[in-house]
Every structure is written in structure tokens, then in C-alpha cells.
Amino acid sequence: MENFTEVLQLFLATENFLAIAIGxxxxxxxxxxxxxxxxxxxxxxxxxxxxxxxxxxxxxxVGIYKGGMYxxxxxxxxxxxxxxxxxxxxxxxxxxxxxxxEAKKALKMALYSSVIADFIxxxxxxxxxxxxxxxxxxxxxxxxxxxxxxxxxxxISLASGSMIKxxxxxxxxxxxxxxxxxxxxGSQRLxxxxxxxxxxxxxxxxxxxxxxxxxxxxFYRKKVVPHLTAKASGAGVSWAELKxxxxxxIRGSLIGxxxxxxxxxxxxxxxxxxxxDAKRRSPHPERFGKGEVEGVAASEAGNNGVAGATLIxxxxxxxxxxxxxxxxxxxxxxxxLTPGPLMFQENLTLIYALFLxxxxxxxxxxxxxxxxxxxxxxxxxxPKAILFPIxxxxxxxxxxxxxxxxxxxxxxxxxxLLGYVFNRTGIPAAPFLIGFILGPMFEDNLRRSLLxxxxxxxIFMRGPITWFFIALxxxxxxxxxxxxxxxxxxxxxxxxxxxxxx
Amino acid sequence: xxxxxxxxxTLIKDPWDVVAGAVLLGFSLLLLxxxxxxxxxxxxxxxxxxxxxxxxxxxxxWLLLVFSLLMMIQGVLVADxxxxxxxxxxxxxxxxxxxxxxxxxxxxxxxxxxxxxISGILATLILxxxxxxxxxxxxxxxxxxxxxxxxxxTEVMNVPLPMMPL
Numbered sequence: 001m002e003n004f005t006e007v008l009q010l011f012l013a014t015e016n017f018l019a020i021a022i023g024x025x026x027x028x029x030x031x032x033x034x035x036x037x038x039x040x041x042x043x044x045x046x047x048x049x050x051x052x053x054x055x056x057x058x059x060x061x062v063g064i065y066k067g068g069m070y071x072x073x074x075x076x077x078x079x080x081x082x083x084x085x086x087x088x089x090x091x092x093x094x095x096x097x098x099x100x101x102e103a104k105k106a107l108k109m110a111l112y113s114s115v116i117a118d119f120i121x122x123x124x125x126x127x128x129x130x131x132x133x134x135x136x137x138x139x140x141x142x143x144x145x146x147x148x149x150x151x152x153x154x155x156i157s158l159a160s161g162s163m164i165k166x167x168x169x170x171x172x173x174x175x176x177x178x179x180x181x182x183x184x185x186g187s188q189r190l191x192x193x194x195x196x197x198x199x200x201x202x203x204x205x206x207x208x209x210x211x212x213x214x215x216x217x218x219f220y221r222k223k224v225v226p227h228l229t230a231k232a233s234g235a236g237v238s239w240a241e242l243k244x245x246x247x248x249x250i251r252g253s254l255i256g257x258x259x260x261x262x263x264x265x266x267x268x269x270x271x272x273x274x275x276x277d278a279k280r281r282s283p284h285p286e287r288f289g290k291g292e293v294e295g296v297a298a299s300e301a302g303n304n305g306v307a308g309a310t311l312i313x314x315x316x317x318x319x320x321x322x323x324x325x326x327x328x329x330x331x332x333x334x335x336x337l338t339p340g341p342l343m344f345q346e347n348l349t350l351i352y353a354l355f356l357x358x359x360x361x362x363x364x365x366x367x368x369x370x371x372x373x374x375x376x377x378x379x380x381x382x383p384k385a386i387l388f389p390i391x392x393x394x395x396x397x398x399x400x401x402x403x404x405x406x407x408x409x410x411x412x413x414x415x416x417l418l419g420y421v422f423n424r425t426g427i428p429a430a431p432f433l434i435g436f437i438l439g440p441m442f443e444d445n446l447r448r449s450l451l452x453x454x455x456x457x458x459i460f461m462r463g464p465i466t467w468f469f470i471a472l473x474x475x476x477x478x479x480x481x482x483x484x485x486x487x488x489x490x491x492x493x494x495x496x497x498x499x500x501x502x
Numbered sequence: 503x504x505x506x507x508x509x510x511x512t513l514i515k516d517p518w519d520v521v522a523g524a525v526l527l528g529f530s531l532l533l534l535x536x537x538x539x540x541x542x543x544x545x546x547x548x549x550x551x552x553x554x555x556x557x558x559x560x561x562x563x564w565l566l567l568v569f570s571l572l573m574m575i576q577g578v579l580v581a582d583x584x585x586x587x588x589x590x591x592x593x594x595x596x597x598x599x600x601x602x603x604x605x606x607x608x609x610x611x612x613x614x615x616x617x618x619x620i621s622g623i624l625a626t627l628i629l630x631x632x633x634x635x636x637x638x639x640x641x642x643x644x645x646x647x648x649x650x651x652x653x654x655x656t657e658v659m660n661v662p663l664p665m666m667p668l
Contacts, residue, residue, distance in 0.1 A: 047655075048659050050661055051659050051660040051661060052659075162576065164572050164573050165573065168566065171565050172566070174558070175533075178558060187555050188542070188543055189542045189555055190541050191541070192541060216602070220594070220602035220629075221593060221599050222593070383635070385629075385633035385635050388629065388633075389605075389625070389626045392625070392629065393622050393625070393647060393648060396625075397618060401661040401663065406610060406613055409609065409610050410610055413610060424518065426519075439558075446558075450552055455549055455553075488580070
């Protein structure tokens with residue numbers, strides 16, 4: 001009872017409500033502007049959280065994340081431009097509906113299924129995070145070492161595009177995370193005598209540089225594309241239509257939860273799996289892809305079912321499942337908190353205050369989403385020539401604010417250029433960021449294991465938990481190899497028979 | 503983008519991969535044989551080489567070397583399938599890009615000297631000119647936004663910024 005009062009005291013601060021509301025508004029707005037991403041918005045919002053209370057800070061970022069997930073579907077439905085990769089599935093039926101004059105119905109269905117899926121995902125987060133954290137309390141350094149190995153391999157193996165490029169990105173991320181003073185011996189590593197690098201590379205300039213600057217550079221390098229706009233016309237969604245799609249929404253949400261809880265899998269896979277499942281079970285599968293409202297519901301449910309679930313490995317194990325949760329992990333660190341099983345022992349009130357806030361964000365999403373449907377044309381009409389200079393301003397001010405030093409602005413620009421090169425060469429930025437975050441954890445747990453085991457390597461195979469994670473790590477490597485071989489085989493077949501591959 | 507789509511008959515299927523692989527190969531060699539020995543200090547006595555500050559960077563260096571070679575081979579053998587659309591686009595005028603670079607230089611070079619507001623106004627004006635904004639009152643935003651965003655950082659969020667010239 002005492003704990004419950006403490007949780008309420010922590011949660012019922014006006015700052016928290018404002019943070020969630022502002023976060024969801026920013027998320028939906030940014031998500032519904034083609035060219036801007038929720039990842040960029042979360043990265044840019046991070047410097048604003050420095051002076052905020054930890055709960056409000058995390059809720060602001062979670063709000064942007066959830067808002068951005070829905071916002072991406074607005075552009076997918078109205079102008080056939082998914083705001084995020086996860087919304088690509090929504091346009092399969094959403095855009096044909098818009099062309100048939102049923103844009104409002106598609107948008108409303110996307111909103112309702114997003115909110116329902118988000119709510120189910122949050123419930124799963126609340127139940128499973130605490131349970132998983134309880135199990136993780138039995139983990140020592142060797143178990144965490146293998147857990148990190150598993151997380152790194154699965155993130156790389158499931159990264160879109162080339163596996164080799166994903167591995168290179170992760171390795172570069174690990175390498176850069178090692179810059180600074182060595183935590184055991186205190187010797188300098190790749191600092192080149194620069195005192196700014198002794199405390200390792202700042203996370204925020206890296207983040208802003210990697211996810212915001214390349215978009216700005218590309219905007220000023222690309223030829224101008226015609227500005228598309230559309231309005232949400234037609235009737236809304238009826239209760240009967242919602243009821244008809246409810247089974248697909250619930251199944252999609254559960255698929256999203258299951259996929260979101262595994263690091264690295266992401267919302268895009270969840271959306272497509274949920275969509276195919278709904279199509280397979282539908283009595284009218286032929287309508288899918290031609291403007292079936294249930295298709296919109298299923299893909300959005302899969303997509304948003306992931307949002308709460310990705311926080312499960314983050315909160316219970318301290319392992320970020322995707323880029324946005326990696327940024328949220330950074331926000332925890334900025335406030336001196338380390339997510340993981342110990343947080344459930346030491347900061348339980350904070351965790352439950354966060355849970356309440358996350359639940360509230362689903363309700364706020366419903367209202368903000370409805371407003372966004374009505375005012376979408378106003379949001380999307382803001383020219384990017386005005387928007388990007390402001391985004392750059394936030395980038396520079398945010399990077400400078402970390403240490404009040406121009407060095408961080410330079411660092412941000414350097415990572416911006418690196419991000420741009422990554423884009424041009426097809427090297428994914430997500431494994432780089434995950435490698436940067438997991439690199440020090442990997443080394444720390446390796447060394448602690450060696451110290452505990454008095455340099456005896458058998459400590460890495462000391463019990464069933466380590467064996468379990470070794471099996472998962474080997475399994476994910478095999479999965480990666482299988483995916484690699486299958487994709488090469490498909491590419492070869494396409495090359496041999498170009499007519500079929502198109 | 504000017505690069506032509508490669509076909510089965512060309513010697514190198516994806517030149518970008520080959521170039522990136524070669525650069526990474528050079529970097530991994532530099533890391534292994536110059537940076538690690540010269541820029542990572544090692545304690546005189548070590549009970550286990552895996553405890554050394556050089557151990558993980560060396561492992562990363564060797565893995566980078568192997569994967570950069572594989573990337574080059576991939577570039578020679580496998581064509582870019584075009585799924586990652588970020589790799590292909592039509593270039594705009596070079597002046598626009600140059601002005602954007604100038605705006606970045608203004609930010610990094612003059613931020614502390616001129617302060618956040620004045621450097622912000624200058625850079626925003628340059629960017630508005632770079633991607634021509636034809637509505638005159640929008641140029642007023644080049645003043646309003648730097649002032650507003652600076653005040654948001656310093657007064658509302660309590661994040662310090664250099665406000666005025668030194």
C-alpha cells in the first residue's frame with residue numbers, strides 16, 4: 001500500500017502528463033511528415049530531457065515513439081509514403097481505400113487498431129517485464145555475457161539488407177564505444193591525447209549525427225520532388241466494421257508482442273506477419289491489397305503491438321531491442337539509471353510510475369490521432385525547406401548542450417557524415433548504435449567473468465542459463481547464415497529469370 | 503544518381519561495395535598495425551591476455567578485416583538489388599549543397615563566438631536561400647526560430663547555451 005502511494009505520488013505530477021501529451025503530439029506530427037522519422041524526433045528530444053525528472057523524461061520519449069508509430073500510417077494511407085518502414089504494410093490496403101474515397105475509414109481503423117494493440121502491448125509489458133526481471137536476478141556476469149552475445153547476433157542476423165554490412169556496422173559501433181579510458185586499467189584507448197574523448201564518445205552527438213544529419217544532407221543534395229498532399233475524406237469506421245476486424249486486431253497485437261519482445265526483430269516484420277495471418281484466415285483473401293479495411297487493421301495492430309513489448313528486454317534485462325529503445329536506454333543513463341533486473345529491486349516505484357504513464361499514452365494517442373486525421377493537410381503542407389533548417393538548429397543546440405562544448409557539435413557532424421556514408425553504401429545504422437551500446441557491456445561482463453572464474457574459461461559454460469544463451473546465440477548465427485544463403489539463392493534465381501523476379 | 507544499373511556481364515557488380523570494402527580494409531589494417539599498438543596503453547603485467555585493453559579492439563580489427571574482404575567479394579559477385587532506395591537518387595544543384603555545407607561551417611565555427619542566436623539566424627538564412635523560400639515573410643522565421651529555440655533551451659528546459667557574442 002505504501003509503495004502504491006509512492007507510485008501515485010511519482011506519477012501524478014503535472015510534468016508527466018504534459019510530457020506524455022507533448023510526446024504523443026510530436027510523435028504523430030513528425031510521423032505524419034514525410035521525410036521526418038520518429039527516430040530522429042526521439043534523438044532530438046533527448047537533450048531536452050536533461051533537466052526533467054526521470055519519469056517525465058522517459059515518458060516524453062515513449063510518447064514520441066508511440067505517436068510516431070501511428071503517424072507513419074497517415075502518410076502511408078493518404079499519399080502512399082510510409083512515415084516509417086513498419087507502415088509500409090499499411091499502404092497495401094490503406095492507399096487503395098484512400099483512392100476509393102474511404103481515406104477517413106482507413107485512418108480511423110488504423111488509429112483504433114493502433115490504440116488497441118498499444119494497450120495490449122502495454123499490458124504484456126507490465127506482466128512480462130517484472131517476471132523476466134525476476135528470472136534475470138539469477139544472472140551473473142557469464143550469463144549476461146552470453147545474453148549480450150545473443151542480442152548482438154540476433155540484431156545483426158535480422159537486420160534488413162546485407163548481413164555482412166550489418167556485422168561491419170556493429171563492429172564499428174563496438175570499436176567506437178571502446179574509445180576513452182579503460183575501465184579496469186585506466187589506460188587511454190584511441191583518445192589521441194584529446195581530453196574530450198577520455199570520458200568516451202558522447203552518446204547524444206552520435207545519436208543526433210547518425211539519425212538526423214544524413215536526412216538533412218540528403219534533402220539538400222537531392223533534386224526537389226513534387227509535394228504531395230491529400231485530405232481525409234469519406235465516412236469513418238462503423239462499430240460493425242471494427243467488431244468484424246477485432247479478431248485480426250487482437251491476433252495482430254499478440255504477434256506484435258511476441259515479435260517485439262525479441263531484440264532486433266522490429267515492427268516491420270510484425271506488421272507483415274500480422275497482415276498475412278489476417279489474409280490467410282479471412283473468408284475473402286482476394287480483397288486484401290485492393291482496399292480491405294481488415295488489412296489496415298491487421299498491419300497496424302502488428303506494427304503497434306511491438307511498441308510496448310520492445311520495452312520488455314530493455315526494462316527487465318537492460319538490452320535495447322531496437323534503435324528507439326536504445327535511445328531510451330541513453331535517456332535512462334543520462335539520469336543515472338541503469339535498466340535491468342536490479343532496477344526492479346531498487347527503483348520499483350519509478351518502474352510502476354512509468355507503466356502508468358505508458359498506459360496513459362495509449363489513451364492520449366486516441367485523441368491526438370483523431371485530431372491529426374482532421375488536420376493532416378495542415379501538418380503535411382509545412383515545406384521541408386522551412387522544416388529542415390529548424391531541425392538542424394535543434395541538432396546543433398542539442399549536441400552543444402551535452403557538455404557545453406563545440407567539440408560535441410564537431411562530433412555530431414562527423415557522425416552525420418558517417419551516417420550519410422552508411423546510407424550511400426547501404427550499411428545499416430541500427431546495428432552500429434546497438435554495437436555502440438552493447439560494446440562496453442560485452443567487455444565489462446567478459447572481464448568480470450574472467451575475474452570471478454580466476455581466468456578459467458569454463459566459467460562461460462557454468463550452468464543451464466549459459467547453455468541456453470549459447471544455444472540461442474548459435475541458433476541466431478545459423479538463422480543469419482540461412483537467411484543469407486536463401487537471399488543469395490533468390491537473387492541468383494531472379495538474375496537467371498528476370499521476368500519472374502519483377 | 504548517375505551510376506548505371508549493373509548487369510550480369512560487368513566485371514564489378516556493385517562498385518559502391520567494393521570501394522567501401524577497400525576503405526574498411528585499409529582502416530582495419532591501420533587499426534591493427536598502427537592504432538592499437540600506438541594508441542592503446544597496456545599494463546606491464548597481465549594474467550590473462552583477454553583482460554588487456556587491446557584485446558577487444560584487436561578482435562574487432564581482425565573481424566573488420568575479414569568482413570571488409572567479404573564485402574569486396576560481395577561487391578564483385580552480387581549486384582545491388584535496389585531494395586535500399588537510399589542509395590539511388592537524382593542530384594540537385596551543387597550550389598544548394600555548398601550553401602548547406604556553409605551553414606554547417608557557420609554553426610561549428612561561429613557558435614561560441616557569435617552565440618546561439620546570431621549563428622542560428624545566419625545559418626537559417628543561408629539554408630532558406632539554399633532551398634529558395636519564395637514567401638518573404640518566411641524569412642522573418644529565420645530570426646524568430648533561433649530566438650525562440652534558444653530561449654526554449656535556456657529558459658524553459660534550463661539547458662545552458664552561449665546566447666550572445668563573446
